[in-house]
Amino acid sequence: MQFSLVTLLFGLAGLSSAAIADADAIRHIARDDPLIADRANGANGNRSTPSGQCCVAHTSLNQDACKAADGQQGRCVPGGNNCGSTLSCVAQSNLGCTNSIQERGKNLCRAKVGNNGYQDGNRVISNLNQAKVN
Numbered sequence: 001m002q003f004s005l006v007t008l009l010f011g012l013a014g015l016s017s018a019a020i021a022d023a024d025a026i027r028h029i030a031r032d033d034p035l036i037a038d039r040a041n042g043a044n045g046n047r048s049t050p051s052g053q054c055c056v057a058h059t060s061l062n063q064d065a066c067k068a069a070d071g072q073q074g075r076c077v078p079g080g081n082n083c084g085s086t087l088s089c090v091a092q093s094n095l096g097c098t099n100s101i102q103e104r105g106k107n108l109c110r111a112k113v114g115n116n117g118y119q120d121g122n123r124v125i126s127n128l129n130q131a132k133v134n
Contacts, residue, residue, distance in 0.1 A: 050076065054083035062087065062134050063106040078132075079119030080111025098128045108133060 043049075044064045050056050051067040055076035060066070068074035068091035075095060081088035090111045096118050097109040110118035110131055117124040120131045 050089055052089060053081045055087040055089050057086040060087050061104055063104045063109065068092075075106075075109045077110055077119075078121040096128060101128060101131070101133060103131075103133050 044060075047059055047061075047064065048056070049065055049067060050060055053069045055064065055066055060076045062076060062078065064076040064087075066074045066076050066089035068089050070091055072091035072093060074089050074091045076087040077090050077095070078087060080090040080094070088111060090109075094112055095109040096112050097107050099107045101108040108128060108131060110120055110125070110128060113119050113124055117126055118128060118131070125131060
């Protein structure tokens with residue numbers, strides 16, 4: 001009986017150590033890949049993180065995290081790529097953002113276009129304060 005109790009205690013100790021090691025591995029991976037970190041933290045409300053030129057129709061929301069076609073971290077925004085009525089996944093380097101306006105709990109971002117403008121759906125605006133916020 002005593003042998004079984006000792007075996008059980010060592011087994012439980014080993015199991016808890018394995019769980020801690022797995023959590024450390026996830027934190028390490030998430031630190032190296034912001035999209036994994038966003039998903040782990042529920043950045044898209046536990047919706048999947050889109051990847052490519054367009055976000056997921058009828059699923060992605062404005063300002064959701066995504067992975068752009070060039071592999072960069074990005075955001076789902078209205079306009080920027082030829083995605084029809086679906087939100088575009090625009091790389092962070094091609095976005096103009098402002099901390100003074102919140103959209104869905106994140107700072108507002110829009111795709112940059114020529115002449116210092118921003119794409120806001122089917123219209124070009126000159127200032128992010130003109131953006132239609134959802």
